[in-house]
Amino acid sequence: MGARISHTLNLVFFTLLVLTGIVLLSIETFAWIIYPIGAPLAPLLGLSQDTGAITVGAQVARAIHRFIGPLWGALLITYGVYLVAARKIRVFDPLRKPIKQQIREAVALTNHYAFGKPLPEDIEENLDRHNVLVSYLTIVLVIAFIMVGGSGAAIIYLNLTPDQHRIMLLIHDIGFYLSVLFTLAHIFAVIHPTNIPLLKAMFTNGMIPIEWAEKHMPLYIRKILGRKEIPGE
Template identity: 25%
Template sequence: MREIQAFNKFQRSMHLHYIHFMVVFFLTGLPQVAPHTFRWLLYFFWIPFAWFSPETTYLSGGMKVAMVLHRLAAVGLLLWLPLFVLREIKNAPRWQIWPEGGPIAGIAELLKHYFTFKPGRFGKYNFGQKCLAWFTILGTGIMVVSGCVLLFKDAFSPGAWRWARFFHDVGFVIFLVILPVHIYMALHPLNRKGFRAMFETGTLPEDYVKAHHPLWWEKIKT
């Protein structure tokens, strides 16, 4: 059976690294956003720090380590993200995340797929995945711009820093909502072949593409 390429090696690698960044951002950011609720995370950051500064408490030492790791991850993202943008921006017309058939039809096909377990008339991505993609782009943009202001706050006015703090929290809420949904849907039994394509082979069986992604198949069959 012929295999259709869904994701190339570069796209799969970038997706995996984005996950790595998100894990670091969440683990180091949650104690800063809600220190009372997630103070237990600070203990794990404090353990190696205590070897060098045993007189500090796990709250103060752990918070310092969390803040340093958060900023190091931010610098890493600022260095890594342009590689993805420069590589993929030329392929924007073929991103497959543009509307197909309108939102009402897209939602109807999505409900049909997940509630009746029948293939919907999807493109490469269904309506939910396209919304997720756009929210990810929006959230990433908000976090990058506001994060740059917070990272170099001495170069900005106090007013700009306060607005950056607000929008950074907005971006955090966006990811707090969409990431659990994305993880759940990625692990859903109906999406196993897509999960395999993203993390293993990069390809989907031709018969599967014909049945489950007919709009995409119409574009690539020739």
């Protein structure tokens, strides 16, 4: 339940940050997003509905971005600390495998998802709760979060010089692009026919068919049977 609530909040906050972020990244290109927001507000502020709508919409987008950013950061940090303290982080378990085995698994999984090639039997039998591609993408997400969060906090709370501000903006943009890369890969994975049961579980009761789990995370199932208990999320 906790994982599903956190995932839903992350989805909402990230969507808001992306929409407001791309507007601030290029107001001219994405003015159509903020015009409907600014149009009814501009006259209230004594501005022309035609020329002031974009200005007001951009300010609203900036305010939302600066409010949601720290809020989302606090959520991620709090939930992350909880997972570490409760020893519930499983996403990095595949990184315990030898590097050569990780690379071979990553290549096989890429070929499977992108080209429909079957997984080698030995790799399929040793898939954990999270595969190695998920581990790698999570590292990308962590780096993106550090870059976006650190630079964003600096921009908001520190008295930066113009040069420092430009550097922080560059770091912020790079972190944003990395987070988009993670998101696109994540969406591709969850809508892949192989993982539809996971997608349904996330938005329903959180449960997947045992037959699916035995096929797609057999190593994890063997660990559960060995411990006689199901580790937390």
